[in-house]
Amino acid sequence: MASPSSSFRPQPSQASPPVALIAGPTASGKSALAVALAQIVPNAVVINADASQVYADLAILSARPTEDEMAGIPHRLFGCIDGAEAYNAARWAADATAEIADAHAAGALPILVGGTGLYMSTLLFGIAPVPEIDPGIRAAVRAMEVADAHAALAQHDPAAAARLHPADTTRVARALEVVRSTGRPLADWHGAREGGIADTIALTPLILLPPRDWLRERCDRRLEMMFDAGAIDEAEALLARGLDPDLPAMRAIGVPQIARHLAGEIDRAEALTLAQAATRQYLKRQSTWFRNQPPADWPRHETSLSIDNIDELAIILRDSLLTR
Known part of the structure; x- marks a missing residue:
């Protein structure tokens, strides 16, 4: 691909306040790049856009940045939600909007960083006005077996069933409950986004x-490190x-996976293997x-990223922001 600098352009005008967004799959180097950018702009705040890293209970298993990795840069919406809460994209978008406004009021650059596409889409382009589900x-x-839920979705919303992998239990269930409760496919509601x-x-x-191979290797190695660093105790x-x-x-x-290990169903090695497989599917x-x-x-x-090209990308992002 061409240098990223050739693709950046103002959206929508020079008068609009700037926001940087660093997105991508797990283990792609997003957090390191966000900190590298924050270190070379006059004032910056890193705002989390990852659905797991919001939870206080998942410091290790979500690969939440440590204090050392934050390098003294203010980080917001990391580890701020209790595991007992059903946090969602709409709540995150409201919280992120407030953090962006606070950053701008303080003369700081908000840097959104994360891998949850639904969060970013909701923040930037609005949310579908889906009524409350019965x-x-x-x-x-939610009580259905995975295969049965996907088969039912294929009957009610064939387009969604074709798009969603049967193992993507959360999205399959969401699409099925929406079409059953509202009589309209989820895609119809998405076409009427608000905000x-x-x-x-x-x-x-x-x-x-x-x-992908580079990412898989990094994910496998990172999970091994998580298990060694206390992930089992955390879970x-x-x-x-x-x-x-x-x-x-x-x-x-x-x-x-760790729950099955703690219940005596599988050993530690198998729990790790299953977690690595789940991560590859998510990736x-x-x-x-x-x-x-x-x-x-x-x-x-x-x-793939290295120390050298992370710094190079940070400079490209900085120059693009400062020339708007």
């Missing part, structure tokens, strides 16, 4: 999409709270989303 329908859908801040800011985005503490297993924090990668979904869903003019950086 609780009975929701409970029935979004994209027209009020000057966005400088960059999507990191390193080679055990969360499980000991007796929370609803359908809560997002309880379904975070690593937690269900595939993320990569597909970031290749196809964001606007076509958002630049994609498709080479």
Whole structure:
């Protein structure tokens, strides 16, 4: 691909306040790049856009930046939500909007960083005005076996079933409960999005999409390090709270696999292997989303990262922001 600098352009005008966005799949180097950028602009705040890193209970399993990795840069919306809460994209978008406004009021550059595409889409382009789902329908859908839910979705919303992998339990259940409760496919509701801040800011985005094999290796190694660094103890503490297993924090990668290990169903090595497999599946979904869903003019950086090219990319981002 061409140098990312050739793709950046103001959105929508020079008068709009700047926001940087660094997005991409897990383990792609987003956090390191965000800090590198923050270190070379006059004033910056890093704002989390990752659905797992918001949870206080998942410091290790979400790969939340440590104090050393934050390098003294202010970080917002990291580890701020209790695992007992069902945090979602709409709440995050409201919280992120407030953090962006606070940063601008303080003369700071907001740097959004994360891998949750739904969060970013909701913040920038608005949220679908889906009515409240009937609780009975929701409970029935969530109680279904994965294969049965996908088969039912294929009957009610064939386009969504064709788009969603049967193992993507969260999105399959969401699509099915929406069409059953409202009589309209989720895609119809998405076409009527409301809100979004994209027209009020000057966005400088960059999507990191390193080679898949490079990412898989990094993810496998990182999970090994997590298990060695106390991930099992972290998951055990969360499980000991007796929370609803359908809560997002309880379904975070690593937690269900460690739960089986702690229950004596599998050993530590198998729990690690299963968590690595789940991460690779998640990585595939993320990569597909970031290749196809964001606007076509958002630049994609498709080479693996090193210390040298992280610094180079940070300089490109800084220069693009300062020349708006």
